[in-house]
Amino acid sequence: MAAKRGPNPRPGILDIAPYVPGTSALPGAGKAIKLSSNETPLGPSPRAIEAYLAEAAHLSRYPDGSARPLREALAQRYGLDAARIVCGAGSDELLNLLAAAYLGPGDEAIYSEHGFLVYRIAILAHGATPIVAPERDLTADVDAILARVSDATRMVFIANPNNPTGTYLSFDEVKRLHAGLPAHVILVLDAAYAEYVRANDYEAGIELVATSENTVMTRTFSKIYGLAALRLGWAYCPAPIADALNRIRGPFNVTGPSIAAGVAALQDEKHMQEAVEHNAVWRGYMAEQLERIGLRVTPSAANFLLVHFPEGDGKSAREADKFLHHHRIILRRVEEYGFPDALRMTIGNEPENHAVLEALSEFMGAA
Numbered sequence: 001m002a003a004k005r006g007p008n009p010r011p012g013i014l015d016i017a018p019y020v021p022g023t024s025a026l027p028g029a030g031k032a033i034k035l036s037s038n039e040t041p042l043g044p045s046p047r048a049i050e051a052y053l054a055e056a057a058h059l060s061r062y063p064d065g066s067a068r069p070l071r072e073a074l075a076q077r078y079g080l081d082a083a084r085i086v087c088g089a090g091s092d093e094l095l096n097l098l099a100a101a102y103l104g105p106g107d108e109a110i111y112s113e114h115g116f117l118v119y120r121i122a123i124l125a126h127g128a129t130p131i132v133a134p135e136r137d138l139t140a141d142v143d144a145i146l147a148r149v150s151d152a153t154r155m156v157f158i159a160n161p162n163n164p165t166g167t168y169l170s171f172d173e174v175k176r177l178h179a180g181l182p183a184h185v186i187l188v189l190d191a192a193y194a195e196y197v198r199a200n201d202y203e204a205g206i207e208l209v210a211t212s213e214n215t216v217m218t219r220t221f222s223k224i225y226g227l228a229a230l231r232l233g234w235a236y237c238p239a240p241i242a243d244a245l246n247r248i249r250g251p252f253n254v255t256g257p258s259i260a261a262g263v264a265a266l267q268d269e270k271h272m273q274e275a276v277e278h279n280a281v282w283r284g285y286m287a288e289q290l291e292r293i294g295l296r297v298t299p300s301a302a303n304f305l306l307v308h309f310p311e312g313d314g315k316s317a318r319e320a321d322k323f324l325h326h327h328r329i330i331l332r333r334v335e336e337y338g339f340p341d342a343l344r345m346t347i348g349n350e351p352e353n354h355a356v357l358e359a360l361s362e363f364m365g366a367a
């Protein structure tokens, strides 16, 4: 296409499909039940809210440029080296910083078939080529990923557990993937939902980051800590990668109120454990009940369920979505993830979960 007069973005930028977040509101008056963005039904720790509010007295001051209090709190909580932690405006920023530092035209980066969409955007935004590896049983397939590694590969992104499938790779599989990658390829383990996993064979990635030169783990305060609005994430990196990210990030990329809320959230272990417990109980219950009314649910290790609808007999995901909106319930359409026949449901609080079950029972004719 001929360049237009006036400023033009770099080649490829306009080929990027913008990320479309889940629906967050419905037309008309009245409250809606929003289970479309994997937010926690328990909200943040009251201590985090208090710490956030206390920062209102210091809004004229720049925050600590390296988010030091938060890095130190994270280091203490997880037994890490604070110098190798980089904080960001959500893990989204860190995924983009990794791409900015290590990907460019001619480079390839691999992610799996139903992987989190931000990877594709971050790869394309920096002029690199996305390579998609097929999955097996809606789970990242280590062999398929390794088979796609070429001389041009620079990065592999794995969400573990993955959004929107909820499936995860065992630590043995992650280690096998890492072992098969050349030393110059960075393995990005996006562990946004790590806290929710209750499987003995799972590791978020700390050990692999600690023992290798080419693994990065990203984490977020948006999910279990209930601080999505503050945009707060962190990455644990080998020292040279932390150094590269620190050179290109904004000098004050994390706000003071976010740092304070993050530190306080980490101190409230009880609140976090309640969120883990709530999720485990309701995730199991909801999966069982949804199956009971005739829907197929992908086994999930995270705080959401991928719910599959029958094709073409008036019970499609599109029709279910419409029906749920009519009942003022918002789940997440997942067509752009390759699932035209599914909806993703975040585990809500008790009344929200029951409302979904009631509405879907009626929809499926099983009430």
Ligand SMILES: Cc1ncc(COP(=O)(O)O)c(C=O)c1O
Pocket: 037, 038, 089, 090, 091, 092, 093, 116, 159, 161, 162, 163, 190, 192, 219, 220, 221, 222, 228, 231, 232, 233
């Ligand atoms: C797999 C995965 N990674 C990263 C993120 C981004 O989280 P953050 O709010 O920290 O940018 C999400 C959010 O939905 C996610 O599902």
